[in-house]
Amino acid sequence: MTQVQTSKGSKWSNMCLRDKTDIYFNGVRSEIVKDIIQISGFRIGKLPFKYLGVPISSKKITKYEGQKLIERIVIRIRALGARHLSYAGRLILVQSVLATMHSYWASFFLLHAGILKKVDSICRNFLWGGRDSYLRAPNVNWDKCCTPKEEGGGCLGLKNASQWNRALLGKYTDWLATKKDHLCVKWVNHVYKKGCDWKDYSAPTDCIWFWKKIIHIKDKFKQGYVNELWLNQTIPYSVAAGYQWLRTKNAKVSWRFLYWNSLNVPRHSFIYWASQHCKLLTLDRMIKMGRGTATICYICGVEPETHEHLFYKCEYSKICMKLLQDYLHLSFLAEDMVKWFSTGRGRSGLQRVFTGACFVGVIYAIWNARNRARIYHRLAAPWILVK
Incomplete structure (x- = not known):
């Protein structure tokens, strides 16, 4: 009885194998093809076909066939529902989800240049706008985002799709x-x-x-x-x-140790990184982009709002930095933090990391206070930001 069951199972598995298996020929005489088909029971397949989700063809993968990859990425973006995430949250999704979908195809084929450019644009649009479509010009050039951390690039090492x-x-x-x-x-x-x-x-x-x-x-x-x-x-x-x-190598930046810090909150690192490139949407940049007419700082209401003024020259930011200096018992001004880190002098490793994390956190808090002053016309007390 056991032998009969095994035999029936074997026949059933062979039938399933034949139904799911295609065979392909190239340069084989028709008589030999007929003999192989008759003996094996397999079907004659036609190119192109899919294997593990990837199109297999003897011809070049066209831009139209690569569009299926783009559609999958777009569907994944719409399913994520990440429009209300912070920049740092969307950055992690781009690196861990969207880029890996492209990498699977890219490990088999040299994809069409138009497809690779589209993958870059979708990741860029999602990072800066939370959508796959173009909403506005990105704050930071995508090539700059794809450079390594030590050269002033993105906080999680984004990759250029073509390279x-x-x-x-x-x-x-x-x-x-x-x-x-x-x-x-x-x-x-x-x-x-x-x-x-x-x-x-x-x-x-x-x-x-x-x-x-x-x-x-x-x-x-x-x-x-x-x-x-x-x-x-x-x-x-x-x-x-x-x-x-x-890739093309760039010079290392002196402030890389501040935002590339194990104690930093990711969103703090991202805002500090954008501020170092002067790419946050301060009023002077918004005027250049044709998106506003206001120039006076929302916090102090005295001087034009620029990156230099907002984070270091504004009276509000000066109070925040002075409180940070007193809290950490720093012997130098907080504006000299980058120079202090680049020289490698001063406190021990853990103290330096903690000091850098506090400084980057205050930069984020100042930017957050500026946005609240702009939207809600309210300003948090400076001592709250450094506690």
Whole structure:
């Protein structure tokens, strides 16, 4: 009885396997195709088809096919309902949800430039407006947001979609360089390379588009290999290292230790980062953008509102900074906090981190007080902000 049940189960599993399996042929005579179909019972599939949600095709992935990726990202944004989140909250969602959806496709194909540009624009619009569509000009340029923290970039290390796509595909170059024991590498060596040195190899004109793109990426990354090692190191290639190698390097900023701080509240870090780039919507910037006519500071009502005035020159901010100085027993003015951090002198590590977190928190509180004064015409007492 047990043998009969096992036999029936085996037949049933084989039937399910045949119903869910397609077979594809290329350059095979029709007689052989008929024999294989008759023996296996599989169906003849047609390209393109989907595998694990990714379109598989012998031709180039078009902008129209990549639009499905854009639609999924847009649907996810609308499902998140994050319009009322802070900038820091939306930043985390962009990094953890939206960017990973693009990375899945980008690890297989060199996507269309229009699709990559659209992914960047959707992430940018969501970060600054909470929607997928364009509402207003972003406070900070997207390229600046994608630079590392030490160079004054975004607080969570956002990635440029185009460069990240190339860095993901750089792993195939590493397979060729290090001769990984993969079936696909063996097949490539047998069909395409045929013993040729991988650095000097160029793709034939009649090969598939995917292989041409891989060779195009290889020509970019081969400069990073010395003695068949990535950057002449024993450490193997990683996508993060490839992305850093591709991008343009910038000078490190002196205030990076203040907003890149383990004790900082994320929203405090984000506001401080934007203030250091002078990209908060103060009245002087709003006039340049054609979005207002008021110029006088909402807090003091005396001088024009700029970043320098609001956070350091306004009487309200001076009181806040003086209270912070007294509270932390600082021997220097709070305006010199960046210089103090950059020199590396003074207190111990934990004290410095705590001091920086308090300073960034006061900057956020001043900005919050300014917004309340603008909207509600109320101003919090300065000593409340530093307690």
